[in-house]
Amino acid sequence: MCGIIGYVGPRDASKVVVEGLRRMEYRGYDSAGVAVIADGALDVRKKAGKITNLDAAAADHPLAASETGIGHTRWATHGGPTDFNAHPHVSANGRVALIHNGIIENFAPLRAELEQGGVTFRSETDSEVAAQLLGRAVADGADLADAMRSVCNRLHGAFTLVAIDAAEPGRLVAARRNSPLVVGVGDGENFVASDVAAFIEFTRQAIELGQDQVVDVTRDGVTVTDFDGRPAESHPFEVTWDLSAAEKQGYDWFMRKEIYEQPQAVADTLLGRYNEDGSLKLDELHIPEAELRTIDKIIIVACGTAYYAGMVAKYAIEHWTRIACEVEIASEFRYRDPIITPRTLVVTLSQSGETADTLMAIRHAREQGAKVIAICNTNGATIPRESDAVIYTHAGPEIGVASTKGFLTQVAACYLLGLYLAQVRETKFGDEIGAIMSELAAVPPLIQRVLDEIEPIKQLAAKHVETESVLFLGRHVGYPVALEGALKLKEIAYLHAEGFPAGELKHGPIALVENQIPIFVVVPPQGRDQLHDKVISNIQEVRARGAFTVVLAEDDDHEVTPYADFLFRLPKVSTLMQPLVATVPLQMFACEVASLKGYDVDQPRNLAKSVTVE
Ligand code: F6R
Numbered sequence: 001m002c003g004i005i006g007y008v009g010p011r012d013a014s015k016v017v018v019e020g021l022r023r024m025e026y027r028g029y030d031s032a033g034v035a036v037i038a039d040g041a042l043d044v045r046k047k048a049g050k051i052t053n054l055d056a057a058a059a060d061h062p063l064a065a066s067e068t069g070i071g072h073t074r075w076a077t078h079g080g081p082t083d084f085n086a087h088p089h090v091s092a093n094g095r096v097a098l099i100h101n102g103i104i105e106n107f108a109p110l111r112a113e114l115e116q117g118g119v120t121f122r123s124e125t126d127s128e129v130a131a132q133l134l135g136r137a138v139a140d141g142a143d144l145a146d147a148m149r150s151v152c153n154r155l156h157g158a159f160t161l162v163a164i165d166a167a168e169p170g171r172l173v174a175a176r177r178n179s180p181l182v183v184g185v186g187d188g189e190n191f192v193a194s195d196v197a198a199f200i201e202f203t204r205q206a207i208e209l210g211q212d213q214v215v216d217v218t219r220d221g222v223t224v225t226d227f228d229g230r231p232a233e234s235h236p237f238e239v240t241w242d243l244s245a246a247e248k249q250g251y252d253w254f255m256r257k258e259i260y261e262q263p264q265a266v267a268d269t270l271l272g273r274y275n276e277d278g279s280l281k282l283d284e285l286h287i288p289e290a291e292l293r294t295i296d297k298i299i300i301v302a303c304g305t306a307y308y309a310g311m312v313a314k315y316a317i318e319h320w321t322r323i324a325c326e327v328e329i330a331s332e333f334r335y336r337d338p339i340i341t342p343r344t345l346v347v348t349l350s351q352s353g354e355t356a357d358t359l360m361a362i363r364h365a366r367e368q369g370a371k372v373i374a375i376c377n378t379n380g381a382t383i384p385r386e387s388d389a390v391i392y393t394h395a396g397p398e399i400g401v402a403s404t405k406g407f408l409t410q411v412a413a414c415y416l417l418g419l420y421l422a423q424v425r426e427t428k429f430g431d432e433i434g435a436i437m438s439e440l441a442a443v444p445p446l447i448q449r450v451l452d453e454i455e456p457i458k459q460l461a462a463k464h465v466e467t468e469s470v471l472f473l474g475r476h477v478g479y480p481v482a483l484e485g486a487l488k489l490k491e492i493a494y495l496h497a498e499g500f501p502a503g504e505l506k507h508g509p510i511a512l513v514e515n516q517i518p519i520f521v522v523v524p525p526q527g528r529d530q531l532h533d534k535v536i537s538n539i540q541e542v543r544a545r546g547a548f549t550v551v552l553a554e555d556d557d558h559e560v561t562p563y564a565d566f567l568f569r570l571p572k573v574s575t576l577m578q579p580l581v582a583t584v585p586l587q588m589f590a591c592e593v594a595s596l597k598g599y600d601v602d603q604p605r606n607l608a609k610s611v612t613v614e
Contacts, residue, residue: 101159145225172192173217183207192217261395261405296343344371443580446571489593
């Protein structure tokens with residue numbers, strides 16, 4: 001959601017802050033703003049729209065030079081994306097500037113209380129109440145950190161807050177509850193941000209903040225306490241990737257760069273997690289094997305693309321472990337009162353590790369006694385911290401709002417987990433596990449082959465750029481691939497796109513088929529002949545009704561050729577490995593269509609990455 005940064009140090013704070021915001025703009029781009037302290041007063045610029053609008057405002061009226069600054073990119077919740085609603089919010093007495101990510105659920109009574117006390121609000125946001133409360137407390141003589149703690153104790157909901165006081169240059173105070181915040185520790189300078197990408201240019205030393213903690217930051221020090229002022233434990237870590245990973249490196253879009261990074265991302269996710277004989281070694285899984293043997297149900301919980309990765313994983317996990325596996329949309333999970341026992345294993349998938357719906361599902365599962373394993377791409381994020389164990393996907397930062405390498409690496413990590421469970425529970429022989437592991441390890445060069453041969457997909461996109469609707473069909477693991485193909489197209493090309501199980505079409509959706517509508521079909525590998533042949537019948541059914549069939553089929557599948565208006569060849573892999581190669585052309589098709597339509601591929605309308613509100 002929103003991107004937050006704060007800086008204290010010798011550099012020009014407004015420059016550090018704006019550059020940090022640029023690196024986090026994927027988190028929200030409805031408006032942006034900066035506040036710095038100069039000559040005992042706040043200097044603030046904020047503008048609706050993307051950071052370029054803020055740049056223009058700052059070019060007309062440059063921000064004062066300062067050693068202390070905060071900045072924010074917003075994804076609007078309360079109040080539209082206007083200049084007034086943009087952060088930072090300044091307290092009525094002009095002392096405190098504050099930025100907020102999250103939702104303050106009890107803002108209405110707090111606002112009424114402040115208004116009764118004579119405060120005039122300048123925005124429609126929930127966030128401004130925190131600025132006003134903080135301004136009032138420091139005016140009454142409270143120390144900024146004490147004031148922050150007392151304000152936090154009055155707020156309900158999810159929040160990261162960062163504040164500066166005009167009377168105290170060289171200091172900022174931040175707090176978090178259910179919303180991300182990391183501290184960047186430099187040499188004579190310190191940072192706070194929603195994401196390490198904001199400060200990776202200056203330091204790789206970071207500190208994870210825990211739940212309900214306040215951090216007091218100056219040039220030379222960082223002090224962490226809980227909301228009652230007691231010293232609190234925090235966890236230092238080193239960021240393992242560098243600035244180049246957070247830059248486009250010559251690509252037009254982060255999304256395209258991330259599509260091309262997939263062979264490496266999948267290889268890195270597998271690296272070091274299996275032995276030469278193909279047996280699994282998931283050292284990071286600190287759940288005793290004896291406990292894993294008692295598991296009688298797995299529930300995979302995730303949102304969006306991660307949910308589709310979970311759908312793929314279900315087929316593999318059930319097949320390899322014979323444990324019943326459900327897949328559930330995180331935002332629905334706790335509201336249906338799921339049956340959870342201490343023998344239930346909940347597996348959550350989250351690229352960002354901060355998705356609020358997934359986090360709440362984890363908390364519910366753990367309260368009910370389940371063990372939770374997180375599969376996550378972001379070191380030290382809230383979801384892995386609140387889980388019993390974590391398997392990190394080593395995809396590197398994913399910055400394009402539409403998830404690509406997140407999906408492939410989540411599938412790969414789920415497969416590692418599934419094979420590990422099969423090993424521990426002995427539902428597969430060691431040589432069988434070794435054979436599947438070798439297939440998985442052989443996938444990255446095959447993804448590379450798909451990318452090397454992707455050109456015709458770009459031409460296909462050019463041909464269909466004006467189409468209004470696209471359908472995607474698949475069966476078995478091809479079905480979630482179809483859903484993912486449709487989601488990508490909706491998200492970034494704003495097209496009507498739907499994914500269906502190919503067999504379900506005749507039960508209703510076939511009525512959508514009209515002349516020349518492009519229909520993508522993921523054809524399962526041959527060998528599972530019933531499945532393969534049935535999909536070929538499904539292709540014929542839509543073709544007979546005038547569809548333009550785009551067929552993704554393995555190398556030597558000649559049976560499909562007569563029914564394909566466009567044929568894309570996939571490397572020959574087993575059924576369960578096919579999603580890892582078949583998703584790639586669908587990602588690229590969406591990226592191309594959106595580019596050709598002139599849309600902002602990395603920052604599609606209405607969306608933001610890392611969805612930290614429920
Ligand atoms: C789709 C997309 C979203 C995310 C979803 C979960 O391209 O990016 O659907 O997959 O919001 O996000 P994470 O994986 O960060 O929990």
